[in-house]
Amino acid sequence: MTWLAIPQDSPYGIHNLPYGVFSANDQPGRRRIGVRIGDHVLDAGAAARAVGAPSVLLDADTLNPLMAAGRRTWREVRGALTEWLADEAHRPAVAPCLLPLAEVELHLPFEVADYVDFYASEHHASNLGRIFRPGSEPLTPNWKHLPIGYHGRAGTVVVSGTPVVRPSGQRKAPADAAPGFGKSRRLDIEAEVGFVVGAPSELGTAVPMSAFREHVFGVCLLNDWSARDIQAWEYVPLGPFLGKSFATSVSPWIVPLDALEHARVAPPARDVEPLGYLDDRGGEPWGLDLAIEVSLNGHRISRPPFATMYWTAAQQLAHMTVNGASLRTGDLFASGTVSGPEVDTRGALIELTWNGENPVKLPDGTTRTFLEDGDEVVMTATAPGPDGSRIGFGEVTGRILP
Numbered sequence: 001m002t003w004l005a006i007p008q009d010s011p012y013g014i015h016n017l018p019y020g021v022f023s024a025n026d027q028p029g030r031r032r033i034g035v036r037i038g039d040h041v042l043d044a045g046a047a048a049r050a051v052g053a054p055s056v057l058l059d060a061d062t063l064n065p066l067m068a069a070g071r072r073t074w075r076e077v078r079g080a081l082t083e084w085l086a087d088e089a090h091r092p093a094v095a096p097c098l099l100p101l102a103e104v105e106l107h108l109p110f111e112v113a114d115y116v117d118f119y120a121s122e123h124h125a126s127n128l129g130r131i132f133r134p135g136s137e138p139l140t141p142n143w144k145h146l147p148i149g150y151h152g153r154a155g156t157v158v159v160s161g162t163p164v165v166r167p168s169g170q171r172k173a174p175a176d177a178a179p180g181f182g183k184s185r186r187l188d189i190e191a192e193v194g195f196v197v198g199a200p201s202e203l204g205t206a207v208p209m210s211a212f213r214e215h216v217f218g219v220c221l222l223n224d225w226s227a228r229d230i231q232a233w234e235y236v237p238l239g240p241f242l243g244k245s246f247a248t249s250v251s252p253w254i255v256p257l258d259a260l261e262h263a264r265v266a267p268p269a270r271d272v273e274p275l276g277y278l279d280d281r282g283g284e285p286w287g288l289d290l291a292i293e294v295s296l297n298g299h300r301i302s303r304p305p306f307a308t309m310y311w312t313a314a315q316q317l318a319h320m321t322v323n324g325a326s327l328r329t330g331d332l333f334a335s336g337t338v339s340g341p342e343v344d345t346r347g348a349l350i351e352l353t354w355n356g357e358n359p360v361k362l363p364d365g366t367t368r369t370f371l372e373d374g375d376e377v378v379m380t381a382t383a384p385g386p387d388g389s390r391i392g393f394g395e396v397t398g399r400i401l402p
């Protein structure tokens with residue numbers, strides 16, 4: 001319990017305490033670390049100073065120094081924040097460090113080092129295989145042996161709310177004789193979950209699944225905007241490039257991994273035995289029961305269930321370092337599009353509309369195959385917390401500009 005008056009069922013209660021970076025009018029332009037509690041943001045550096053605690057990691061303009069400090073420090077800081085917000089004795093010092101959420105501007109909370117995107121939903125991969133490669137097996141022969149991924153563009157990861165300019169590029173439909181150039185006509189979304197690396201690893205040393213908690217600081221929501229016409233023409237043989245590098249949006253709140261203990265579930269049964277470094281049977285399962293919702297112009301179009309993902313983030317971390325590639329503080333790896341087995345749980349329009357064949361109907365009477373200029377996409381998620389509570393992820397939003 002916190003001394004702050006917040007609704008009993010708030011997904012931003014004392015068990016969550018996600019981290020972000022904000023600025024506010026009391027100190028214009030100054031970016032500070034904030035911790036969300038209810039509909040307030042705690043100025044974490046100011047609170048540390050007010051209670052006489054060490055404040056250096058919290059007095060930063062990004063989360064990177066705290067993320068780099070490692071798990072022991074993460075636990076200490078989280079413990080301290082919990083105490084400041086729970087213990088009535090701290091109230092006089094800490095209460096003045098709270099700002100209403102409505103009065104702050106939220107920024108990209110960490111400096112992104114490398115960005116990797118995986119392809120871990122069997123439903124999504126099968127659907128896209130059928131759409132992009134009709135006549136072939138939907139899943140490629142490697143799919144159940146390794147978590148497929150690609151390196152994306154870290155510098156174009158943007159915070160929720162940043163408008164997305166419709167990209168231009170080369171497009172060629174199968175029936176066209178030659179490619180043409182122009183604005184993407186098949187602009188899409190991908191509902192994903194992002195994992196944020198805190199503690200780095202050494203070059204030449206693999207990070208096993210058992211070290212997942214030592215390296216992963218927290219979790220956010222991610223929208224991997226995708227221009228399907230650009231992608232379909234460019235992707236063979238090296239994979240996604242300009243069709244996905246123009247913008248990737250993340251939610252402003254990083255939920256600490258420790259807040260997700262009650263969300264952990266066993267991943268789905270695998271029908272191919274994984275190689276040793278990916279074999280999580282008998283280990284700690286890292287499936288996560290996140291309920292995601294995707295809305296288009298205020299209307300819910302999908303509810304992707306993260307618990308259905310075939311590959312877990314721990315397997316992805318192990319795979320991405322098994323060749324000795326090192327981790328850097330600020331590395332971001334995305335789960336891949338989250339799609340469940342039912343039509344209304346698919347995480348991308350290309351699947352929801354089956355490549356435009358079955359448009360989605362909106363309450364205003366219009367329909368969508370892909371995104372139109374002015375459209376706004378909002379993704380949210382919650383996960384189970386302790387004692388029946390919910391853990392909220394905030395939202396990742398973006399509006400399409402021409």
Ligand SMILES: O=C(O)/C=C/C(=O)CC(=O)CC(=O)O
Nearest residue numbers: 118119120128129190336337
């Ligand atoms: O099947 C393909 O050729 C490509 C699929 C994707 O769009 C890649 C991707 O971003 C992976 C994902 O989000 O699951």
Ligand SMILES: [Ca+2]
Nearest residue numbers: 117190224337
């Ligand atoms: Ca993706």
Ligand SMILES: [Mg+2]
Nearest residue numbers: 224244247248
């Ligand atoms: Mg992208």
